[in-house]
Amino acid sequence: MSDPDRTDPRPLTGEPLALDLLNTRWVRGTGTQDLLDGTDGLAVWLDANGLGGRFPADTATLRHTLRARDALLAAVEGDASGQGAEAVDAVLAHGRIRATLTADGPGERPEFDDASWGPAWLAARDYLRLLNAAPDRIRACAHEACTLHFFDTSRNGTRRWCSMASCGNRAKASRHYARTKDA
Ligand SMILES: [Zn+2]
Numbered sequence: 001m002s003d004p005d006r007t008d009p010r011p012l013t014g015e016p017l018a019l020d021l022l023n024t025r026w027v028r029g030t031g032t033q034d035l036l037d038g039t040d041g042l043a044v045w046l047d048a049n050g051l052g053g054r055f056p057a058d059t060a061t062l063r064h065t066l067r068a069r070d071a072l073l074a075a076v077e078g079d080a081s082g083q084g085a086e087a088v089d090a091v092l093a094h095g096r097i098r099a100t101l102t103a104d105g106p107g108e109r110p111e112f113d114d115a116s117w118g119p120a121w122l123a124a125r126d127y128l129r130l131l132n133a134a135p136d137r138i139r140a141c142a143h144e145a146c147t148l149h150f151f152d153t154s155r156n157g158t159r160r161w162c163s164m165a166s167c168g169n170r171a172k173a174s175r176h177y178a179r180t181k182d183a
Helices: 017-022 039-048 059-077 083-092 115-133 164-182
Strands: 025-028 031-034 095-102 105-112 138-140 149-151
Touching: 017 039, 017 059, 017 115, 017 149, 039 059, 059 083, 059 115, 059 138, 083 115, 095 115, 105 115
Parallel strands: none
Antiparallel strands: 025 031, 095 105, 138 149
């Protein structure tokens, strides 16, 4: 049973879809939390990204969305083997863009052989958009214990933390601690 009142528990939301998918995993205390540990969490994630009405939060969609998350993480972490790119490309093989002309003018519509690949495909497609826009702005939080990712939209491109309030201050505090310990 999905719980319609379940709220999004994640510390960072609102990043572009590809990175928001990576941000379904985060570190709390010493453990990793995972929003996508079941279809209830998938429903929360789909709703958070405006996909709730379009795709069912079922086990097939969950499995494919997790496949996309693994692929995107490998691509973002960018190992030299190119396996990340291959894995993202494999997700993209499950959909295509259909050019359309509507009463509102020209458009593009994604099409899927199997709707359960829809959210996975859209996240992979969003990653291509970020790569086209500004690949150097796709960042992991600079805090070593943090697994969150963001797209840096600051004017100077100097954002380092998922959040100044949490990771930024934690880093400042540990630098302060190191200084006072040495003194
Ligand atoms: Zn962080």
